[in-house]
Amino acid sequence: MAENQNIEYKESWRDEYLKWICGFANAQGGRIYIGIADNQQVVGVSNSHRLLEDIPNKIVTTLGIVCDVNLLEREGKDVIEIVVEPSNMPIAYKGEYHIRSGATKQQLRGVALQQFILKKMGLSWDEIPTEVGIDKIDRIAIEYFLRKGIFHKRLSPEAINYTTEEVLQNLQLINDEGKLKNAALLLFGNDPQRHFVSAIFRIGRFGGENNDLLSQDTIEGNILQMGDKVVEVLKNKYLISPIHYEGMVRVETLEIPEDALRELLYNAICHKEYTGAHIQMRVYNDRITIWNQGGLPFGVTIDSLMEQHSSHPRNKNIANTFFKAGFIEAWGRGIGKVNDEFRKANLPLPKYEEREGGFMVTIQRSENVRNMFSGPSSTPQVPPEYPPSTLQVDNLVSRMGTEYLSITELLNLMGLRDRKYFRANFLTPAIEKGFVELEIPGQIRNPKQRYRLTGLGLGYHGFMKGAK
Numbered sequence: 001m002a003e004n005q006n007i008e009y010k011e012s013w014r015d016e017y018l019k020w021i022c023g024f025a026n027a028q029g030g031r032i033y034i035g036i037a038d039n040q041q042v043v044g045v046s047n048s049h050r051l052l053e054d055i056p057n058k059i060v061t062t063l064g065i066v067c068d069v070n071l072l073e074r075e076g077k078d079v080i081e082i083v084v085e086p087s088n089m090p091i092a093y094k095g096e097y098h099i100r101s102g103a104t105k106q107q108l109r110g111v112a113l114q115q116f117i118l119k120k121m122g123l124s125w126d127e128i129p130t131e132v133g134i135d136k137i138d139r140i141a142i143e144y145f146l147r148k149g150i151f152h153k154r155l156s157p158e159a160i161n162y163t164t165e166e167v168l169q170n171l172q173l174i175n176d177e178g179k180l181k182n183a184a185l186l187l188f189g190n191d192p193q194r195h196f197v198s199a200i201f202r203i204g205r206f207g208g209e210n211n212d213l214l215s216q217d218t219i220e221g222n223i224l225q226m227g228d229k230v231v232e233v234l235k236n237k238y239l240i241s242p243i244h245y246e247g248m249v250r251v252e253t254l255e256i257p258e259d260a261l262r263e264l265l266y267n268a269i270c271h272k273e274y275t276g277a278h279i280q281m282r283v284y285n286d287r288i289t290i291w292n293q294g295g296l297p298f299g300v301t302i303d304s305l306m307e308q309h310s311s312h313p314r315n316k317n318i319a320n321t322f323f324k325a326g327f328i329e330a331w332g333r334g335i336g337k338v339n340d341e342f343r344k345a346n347l348p349l350p351k352y353e354e355r356e357g358g359f360m361v362t363i364q365r366s367e368n369v370r371n372m373f374s375g376p377s378s379t380p381q382v383p384p385e386y387p388p389s390t391l392q393v394d395n396l397v398s399r400m401g402t403e404y405l406s407i408t409e410l411l412n413l414m415g416l417r418d419r420k421y422f423r424a425n426f427l428t429p430a431i432e433k434g435f436v437e438l439e440i441p442g443q444i445r446n447p448k449q450r451y452r453l454t455g456l457g458l459g460y461h462g463f464m465k466g467a468k
Helices: 015-026 048-063 110-120 139-151 157-161 164-170 182-188 226-238 258-271 316-324 334-344 391-399 407-414 419-432 455-467
Strands: 007-010 030-034 068-074 077-084 097-101 104-108 201-207 212-219 243-246 249-252 279-283 287-293 351-355 358-364 436-438 450-453
Touching (some): 015 097, 139 182, 139 316, 182 316, 201 226, 226 391, 258 316, 391 407, 407 419
Antiparallel strands (some): 068 077, 097 104, 287 358, 351 358
């Protein structure tokens, strides 16, 4: 049998092979055969009886574990077999921690070592207690969680009256000593980035001949409400909502099925290693990628994700809270639900892969969306009679018509709240391009001011509807 995650061959014994025994003990266990070369040729050992005494003693003295050491006969030669059982406690070799991964031995350091030790102790990183008081918990976030949980029938209606401390206690986010866990601050903290600098979601728009960064947004705040904030920014700035009509009804459907998009966002937020890099979403003309720090759990592969599988949350407390809020399931059905939504929308399934120490999802944008962009450009391909535009202006023009609307009505139409942001990125550019006109000319700040599409804007509106 060739070398694998459970088998190692060595021609002769060296004390440094205690590291390999350490690696097996910290993983699934395994067997080391002394007297067999890597190509599985039996070379035998000449000092087998001495090794039968020395190896067990060195294992106990150096590693503190007991292994079966057996004398075998292969092709008329002596071979030593060392049987290593998996340990439920971290095993160190002279202060170093090693682990078997595939057919290799790797030394654990830094974040990987921290995660390994916590896992061996039956803990997850989000369970570590903090010294921060309950006064740093945002009651608005607590009430948001309660409303979501009640709506999804994961909490009883009476829960709306729970105190902040009762909610945290019920979610097991306070330990036996009364200290908040890391998860409490991430989920409900009023400034979690002060304590966890990588707890952010960064979105970037890339285009041009070299796929340069054209614009970006950074989403901060508690991770429970982060998904909603990301979806709002994506809808209004980065993603396309092609228009079509069902009879006389105008329908705008996000280019990515929204339920699938939210599932992918929640997965990235729940399973991220919060001691690593921030979550990164890159929007290109032809594809969208979502990457979060942290690979798949031990024993889980990309292939097994495509089948029925158990749930293996990296952050148990965060995952439990997202489940109670109705955001995720507890049965490992997330990827299956995403694929089902893409199939229903007749879109190619996302690609899933482990990459750069994390998990990446790649979504191919539809042909209709890709055709809106001219080559590597970041702006829609338009006839020369229309000025260059932006996605924000396109979204505004696609929703307006010939009826005058107030600034408040436009904000409601776009699903936005920030007037300053809306004026700077949507309304003013649309006016400057000649797509939108004022009812009271020259008085854009007049509180009674209203806006509608110009003739040019109506033509561009029709062009976009035809293109989509």
